[in-house]
Structures are given as C-alpha cells and as structure tokens.
Amino acid sequence: MTYLTKLIAAAAVGVIGAVGAASAQTKTLDTVKQRGSLSCGVNVGLAGFSQPDDKGNWTGLDVDYCKAIAAAVFGDPNKVKYVPTTAKERFTALQSGEVDVLIRNTTWTIARDSSLGLMFAGVNYYDGQGFMVKKSIGVKSAKELNGATVCVQTGTTTELNLADYFKANNMTYKPVVFEKLDETVQAYLAGRCDVYTTDQSGLYSIRVQQPKPEDHVVLPEIISKEPLGPSVRQGDDQWFTIVKWVHFALINAEEAGVTQANVGEMQNSTNPDIRRLLGKDGELGKGIGVGNDFVVNIVKAVGNYGELFERNVGSGSRLKIDRGLNKLWNKGGIQYAPPLR
Amino acid sequence: MAVITGEEGRTRAQQARAPFFYRPEVRQVIYQVVLVVVLVGLFYALIDNTAANLRKQNIASGFGFVDRTAGFDISQTLIDYNSSMTYGRAFLVGLVNTLVVAGLGIVAATVLGFVIGIARLSHNWLIARLATVYVEVIRNIPLLLQLFFWYFAVLKALPPPRQSLTVPGGGFLNVRGLYLPSPVPEAGFEVVLATILIGVAASLAVGLWARWRQRLTGQQFPVFWTSLALIVALPLLVHVLLGSPLAFEYPELKGFNFQGGMVLQPEFLALLLGLSVYTASFIAEIVRAGIQGVSKGQKEAALAIGLTQGQSLRLVVIPQAMRIIIPPLTSQFLNLTKNSSLAVAIGYPDLVSVWSGTVLNQTGQAVEVILVTMGVFLSISLITSAFMNWFNRRMALVER
Numbered sequence: 001m002t003y004l005t006k007l008i009a010a011a012a013v014g015v016i017g018a019v020g021a022a023s024a025q026t027k028t029l030d031t032v033k034q035r036g037s038l039s040c041g042v043n044v045g046l047a048g049f050s051q052p053d054d055k056g057n058w059t060g061l062d063v064d065y066c067k068a069i070a071a072a073v074f075g076d077p078n079k080v081k082y083v084p085t086t087a088k089e090r091f092t093a094l095q096s097g098e099v100d101v102l103i104r105n106t107t108w109t110i111a112r113d114s115s116l117g118l119m120f121a122g123v124n125y126y127d128g129q130g131f132m133v134k135k136s137i138g139v140k141s142a143k144e145l146n147g148a149t150v151c152v153q154t155g156t157t158t159e160l161n162l163a164d165y166f167k168a169n170n171m172t173y174k175p176v177v178f179e180k181l182d183e184t185v186q187a188y189l190a191g192r193c194d195v196y197t198t199d200q201s202g203l204y205s206i207r208v209q210q211p212k213p214e215d216h217v218v219l220p221e222i223i224s225k226e227p228l229g230p231s232v233r234q235g236d237d238q239w240f241t242i243v244k245w246v247h248f249a250l251i252n253a254e255e256a257g258v259t260q261a262n263v264g265e266m267q268n269s270t271n272p273d274i275r276r277l278l279g280k281d282g283e284l285g286k287g288i289g290v291g292n293d294f295v296v297n298i299v300k301a302v303g304n305y306g307e308l309f310e311r312n313v314g315s316g317s318r319l320k321i322d323r324g325l326n327k328l329w330n331k332g333g334i335q336y337a338p339p340l341r
Numbered sequence: 342m343a344v345i346t347g348e349e350g351r352t353r354a355q356q357a358r359a360p361f362f363y364r365p366e367v368r369q370v371i372y373q374v375v376l377v378v379v380l381v382g383l384f385y386a387l388i389d390n391t392a393a394n395l396r397k398q399n400i401a402s403g404f405g406f407v408d409r410t411a412g413f414d415i416s417q418t419l420i421d422y423n424s425s426m427t428y429g430r431a432f433l434v435g436l437v438n439t440l441v442v443a444g445l446g447i448v449a450a451t452v453l454g455f456v457i458g459i460a461r462l463s464h465n466w467l468i469a470r471l472a473t474v475y476v477e478v479i480r481n482i483p484l485l486l487q488l489f490f491w492y493f494a495v496l497k498a499l500p501p502p503r504q505s506l507t508v509p510g511g512g513f514l515n516v517r518g519l520y521l522p523s524p525v526p527e528a529g530f531e532v533v534l535a536t537i538l539i540g541v542a543a544s545l546a547v548g549l550w551a552r553w554r555q556r557l558t559g560q561q562f563p564v565f566w567t568s569l570a571l572i573v574a575l576p577l578l579v580h581v582l583l584g585s586p587l588a589f590e591y592p593e594l595k596g597f598n599f600q601g602g603m604v605l606q607p608e609f610l611a612l613l614l615g616l617s618v619y620t621a622s623f624i625a626e627i628v629r630a631g632i633q634g635v636s637k638g639q640k641e642a643a644l645a646i647g648l649t650q651g652q653s654l655r656l657v658v659i660p661q662a663m664r665i666i667i668p669p670l671t672s673q674f675l676n677l678t679k680n681s682s683l684a685v686a687i688g689y690p691d692l693v694s695v696w697s698g699t700v701l702n703q704t705g706q707a708v709e710v711i712l713v714t715m716g717v718f719l720s721i722s723l724i725t726s727a728f729m730n731w732f733n734r735r736m737a738l739v740e741r
Contacts (some may be wrong), residue, residue: 151688159413177690
C-alpha cells in the first residue's frame with residue numbers, strides 16, 4: 001500500500017512539477033548572467049552581417065551587436081555563444097528560449113511584433129528588397145522581369161513582397177523556393193533562375209562572394225521597406241530595454257564623436273553630454289540593469305555605429321555598401337536615437 | 342445459487358488471507374487505472390502548458406489562419422492556385438505535390454527494384470555484378486546527398502534556355518526543366534478514349550475466356566498480344582480514321598523561358614529520380630531475398646513439368662516469393678513517402694516546403710502547422726499500410 005501510494009504521489013508531483021517548472025517566468029538578464037554568456041541567434045553565413053572566418057571567429061554587423069550586448073552585460077565582448085539559425089528556424093529559436101536575442105538581418109513587421117510574440121528593439125540596418133540578375137541576360141530594370149524565374153528563400157518577407165510586386169505591376173513569374181541560403185544561391189548561379197531576390201544588403205553580400213562579382217548586376221529598384229533589427233521575446237521589459245539601449249548607445253556614441261580609438265581620453269571630457277554617455281555623471285546604466293560604464297565597454301569592444309558599419313559592410317569592407325538611409329539623422333540618414341539623459 | 346455462494350465464499354476467504362492491495366484482481370485494476378490517470382494527466386499537462394505558454398508570450402493560436410490570404414506563389418501547382426488564395430488552398434497544393442511525387446516514386450521504385458532484384462540473380466555474370474554494384478553503392482549513400490547530386494550536378498550540366506537540347510517530338514531540355522508538348526483534345530477525341538475503354542473491357546473478357554478454355558481443353562491462347570492489339574492498336578486505328586483529333590501545343594521560347602506545352606521542373610525530376618533510385622536499391626534486395634526464399638525444388642519441379650525458364654519464374658516462383666516480399670515492401674513504400682519531405686532541400690514545393698515551411702513562417706503558428714503535417718503523413722502512411730495489408734492477405738497462401 002505504501003509503495004503504491006508513493007508511486008501515485010510521485011507521478012502526481014512529477015506532473016505538477018513539470019507544469020510549474022515550464023511556466024515559471026525567469027528574467028532573461030538573470031539567465032544570461034547565470035549562464036555566463038549571451039546566446040545570440042545569428043545568420044548561418046551572410047558576408048558583412050554574420051559569418052564565421054576560417055578560424056571560427058564570427059564577424060559582421062549583426063555579430064558586433066551581439067558583442068555590444070555582451071560588453072554591456074559582462075564588460076566582455078567575447079562572452080557570446082553564437083547560434084546560427086536559418087530563416088525558418090530563427091523565430092522558434094527565440095520563442096523557445098534557445099537564444100536570448102535574435103540579431104539575424106530580420107525585418108521588423110507588425111505580424112512579427114504580434115502573432116509571433118516578438119519585440120523589435122530597434123533598426124540596426126535600414127534595408128529594402130532588390131533583385132540581382134546575371135549581366136549576360138541584359139536586364140536593366142525590374143520592370144523587364146515579366147515571365148522570369150525567381151530564386152527565393154523560404155520563411156522571409158521577401159517571398160511575400162515578391163508576389164505583391166509582380167502582381168502590382170501585372171507581371172508573371174515562377175518562384176523556386178529553398179530553405180537554405182546556400183541552395184538558393186547555388187540554384188541561381190546554376191541558371192535555374194533568372195533572378196535572385198532578397199534584401200539589397202544580402203544581394204551585395206552574395207555578389208562580393210562570387211569569383212567574378214562584375215558578372216552580376218543588382219537592379220536599381222527597391223521594392224519594399226526592410227528595417228532589420230534585433231528582437232527579443234515579449235514579456236521581459238528589462239531585457240528589451242537593455243537591447244534597445246545598446247543600439248541607441250552605439251548611435252549616440254557616433255553622434256557624440258566617441259570612437260574606439262578616443263574612448264579612453266573622452267572619459268576625461270568635460271562636455272556634460274559625453275560625461276553622461278560614458279557614465280561619469282548619473283546612474284543611467286544602473287537604471288536599466290547594467291553597469292554605468294556600459295557605453296564605454298560597448299565602444300571599446302566594437303566602436304560606435306558608424307565604425308562598425310564601415311568596418312563590416314561599408315567602405316572598410318569588401319561589400320562597399322553606401323550608408324544611404326543608415327547615416328545619422330543629422331548627416332542625411334534616418335538613424336536617430338533618443339538621448340541618454 | 343449454490344455456485345455463486347461458493348464463489349463468494351472463496352473470495353471472502355481470500356479477503357481474509359491477503360491485504361486489500363495485494364490481491365491480484367485488485368492490483369490489476371489499480372495498475373490500469375493508475376496508468377490511465379498518469380497518461381491522461383501527462384497529456385493534459387503538456388497541452389495545458391503549451392497553451393499557457395503560447396498565451397503568455399502572445400503567440401497566436403488556433404486554426405483561424407487557414408482562411409486568410411496566403412500572399413505567396415508556388416512554382417508547381419497541379420490544382421488551381423494563385424497568391425490571392427488562402428493558406429488552406431496552399432496546403433492542398435502542397436499535399437497534391439507530395440502525393441504525386443510519392444505515388445510516381447513508388448511505382449518507379451517498384452519497377453526498377455524488381456528489375457534489379459531479378460538481375461542480381463541472373464546467370465549472366467556481368468548483369469549480376471552490375472546489379473550488385475548498383476545496390477551496394479546506392480543504398481549506402483545518404484539520400485539527401487543523392488538528391489543534391491541529382492539536383493545540382495545534373496542541373497549544372499544542362500544548358501540555359503536559349504541553348505536548349507531538343508527532345509525528339511517537339512520537346513526541349515534545359516536547366517529550367519523538361520518542356521514537352523501538351524496534348525489538346527479536339528472534337529471526336531472522346532471516341533478514341535471510348536475505344537480504349539472498350540479495348541480494356543474486351544481484353545479482360547478475352548483473358549477470362551482464355552483461362553476457361555485452357556482449363557477445359559488445355560489449349561493456350563495468346564492473351565498478351567490480343568490485349569495489346571485491343572488496347573493500343575484498335576484506338577490508334579480509330580484515331581487515324583477520325584483524322585487525328587488530338588492536337589499538340591508545342592513549347593516556344595518567349596522572353597526568359599519557354600511558354601506553352603507542359604513542363605517537368607528540375608526539382609520534381611531530381612526528387613523523383615533520387616527517391617526512386619534510392620528506394621529501388623532496397624526493394625531489389627527484398628525481391629532477391631524473396632525469390633531465394635522460395636525452395637529450389639519448386640523451380641526444378643516447374644521445369645520438370647515442361648515450363649520454360651520465364652514461365653517458371655512468372656507462374657511458380659514469383660507468386661510464392663510475393664508472400665515474402667510484400668510485408669517489407671510496405672515499409673519501403675512508407676519510407677519513400679516520408680523521405681519525400683526532403684524535397685524542401687532542393688526547392689520542390691511539397692507539403693513540408695509549402696505548409697510547414699512558408700505557411701509556418703508567415704503565420705508563426707508552429708504548433709498547429711506541425712501537428713497538421715504530422716497528421717497528414719500519419720494518415721498517408723496508415724492508408725498505404727492498410728492497402729498493402731489487404732493486398733498481402735490476398736496474396737497469402739490459401740490453406741486448404
């Protein structure tokens with residue numbers, strides 16, 4: 001009798017325990033600190049945004065954002081575990097808690113902010129969807145693509161914009177849809193498709209990886225708004241605020257002229273804006289749950305927004321993408337951050 | 342009455358002997374009840390927990406999305422579809438694509454598997470060795486790699502649309518697929534179709550009559566050639582007499598691609614080829630094992646009563662081998678169907694690619710979408726199984 005009672009009790013406890021454990025709400029910041037590293041969801045490989053080099057070190061614009069968050073939380077940009085995700089897996093990885101933050105050239109849309117249960121913390125790259133064709137087919141404009149076959153990756157806003165664009169322009173097309181970037185590009189290169197479409201940054205990134213980049217043309221049309229940015233799970237405002245302000249810190253640092261090279265001497269600055277930014281005055285960092293010197297750590301680790309842009313995708317990189325919309329608001333772009341005050 | 346009293350009496354005696362929970366009949370019931378309660382509780386907890394977590398994270402749930410506009414296009418649609426139709430319609434398109442590739446794959450793999458299985462037992466040294474090499478090479482390389490091989494290696498070797506290879510009869514082969522003329526029936530073609538039906542019915546009748554006659558008189562009748570004449574030659578004759586009422590629409594190069602005619606996409610061809618070649622290597626082994634499982638004496642006896650090699654194989658060995666072959670063959674059919682989900686890797690719009698790929702991503706409702714996908718594959722597999730079990734019972738040895 002005792003044996004049976006124990007068995008039943010154990011089973012009951014097991015069931016209730018499972019429910020309790022799974023539904024217990026833990027703060028992401030505490031989890032990250034406990035684990036001792038940030039789990040960051042990135043692209044499996046997109047030159048300029050996130051790509052492992054031959055030594056296994058990840059580099060890119062999105063990767064630098066992971067490093068910046070780690071620098072803000074731990075003061076050490078190397079405490080990051082990179083989790084490469086495909087377009088299809090990325091949201092599940094974030095929803096299930098496998099990654100703490102998703103920084104994977106992901107477009108901010110209302111559907112993702114609502115039914116997927118995500119929150120976008122900002123826009124680290126203003127992008128738009130474009131088309132790339134082989135120079136040999138002699139197409140100069142996307143309007144000439146009637147009847148073309150288009151290679152596209154599944155699970156992206158790209159797939160929907162594509163359908164909308166051709167419909168709006170009364171053109172027909174044949175989509176060939178792949179799960180992984182590699183296969184999509186391979187099929188385009190093999191001539192299965194006339195056109196490869198994705199965000200323009202992605203097109204430039206793929207183009208520069210080809211043995212002869214000049215054989216491919218990125219068409220001038222931009223057919224959509226693609227604000228790419230880091231996203232987190234809903235229901236953890238503290239973590240959301242940290243990610244958001246890491247992004248704003250990078251932009252504010254550029255605006256204030258704080259760079260990786262001068263961040264040391266800037267700490268002695270008497271300018272009140274810079275003193276607040278670098279944590280010399282006030283408790284601004286503590287307020288969001290990180291150290292007051294979090295901006296110093298971020299800029300030491302990856303530089304300011306302008307530096308990391310030019311290094312990864314701009315003039316300092318092989319991609320040579322023009323900053324365009326991603327210039328600061330006072331330089332003709334739309335990158336703008338609320339003040340640290 | 343007396344018996345019942347006796348029973349009760351014995352029970353009472355047992356009650357007195359063993360404590361309540363140690364009585365076998367009580368224990369039996371308790372274990373069952375506990376198991377059911379734990380299982381139900383576990384599933385309830387799982388479902389409740391999932392629902393609660395989804396609610397908490399503000400992730401949408403329910404099946405309302407099925408009626409919403411899909412907004413994306415699909416490359417191969419055998420039923421009417423465009424991007425302004427619903428997610429539910431997109432699901433059907435994907436399902437049809439899966440069924441088509443699985444169905445054709447099963448037929449092709451079975452035919453190829455039987456040929457190679459029999460070839461492995463051939464007395465011709467070269468044929469037997471070639472079949473062995475085929476089996477050993479193909480079944481030992483992962484299917485995904487084979488699909489990549491068929492898709493990318495073969496795709497790269499094909500020319501672009503403007504330098505297409507010409508296929509005899511007005512077709513073209515290029516990197517975009519195999520373009521074939523599509524038949525366009527004209528007035529009078531129904532008659533030809535009707536003749537084919539009449540031919541089939543007539544050959545069935547001839548077959549029955551021939552069996553009846555052979556049983557009575559022992560005389561044989563060339564059923565095969567008669568049927569061929571009835572089903573193929575007769576409709577052809579009618580077709581010519583009516584002035585060929587079947588036109589063909591030929592593919593033509595317009596703009597980027599060929600327009601008109603029908604096209605077999607490279608994704609489809611690669612998947613069909615990959616699936617059937619791979620599964621055929623397993624079926625070949627099953628067929629070989631089945632044939633070798635028939636006792637040698639059967640064949641010797643068949644030859645002894647004067648049947649030819651072919652007849653002894655067809656009339657004596659294969660029917661008995663089928664009993665050994667069918668059950669494992671069923672597993673291979675199921676494997677092929679399930680393996681068709683690898684389509685997603687090479688861009689064929691099957692159920693997994695369209696439904697649990699694109700639709701899942703656009704709606705974000707992973708739980709519902711994956712449950713439906715699993716349900717569909719389970720149903721397809723169970724239906725295939727049920728059919729094969731029925732077929733197996735028909736082929737089984739009738740005990741007399």
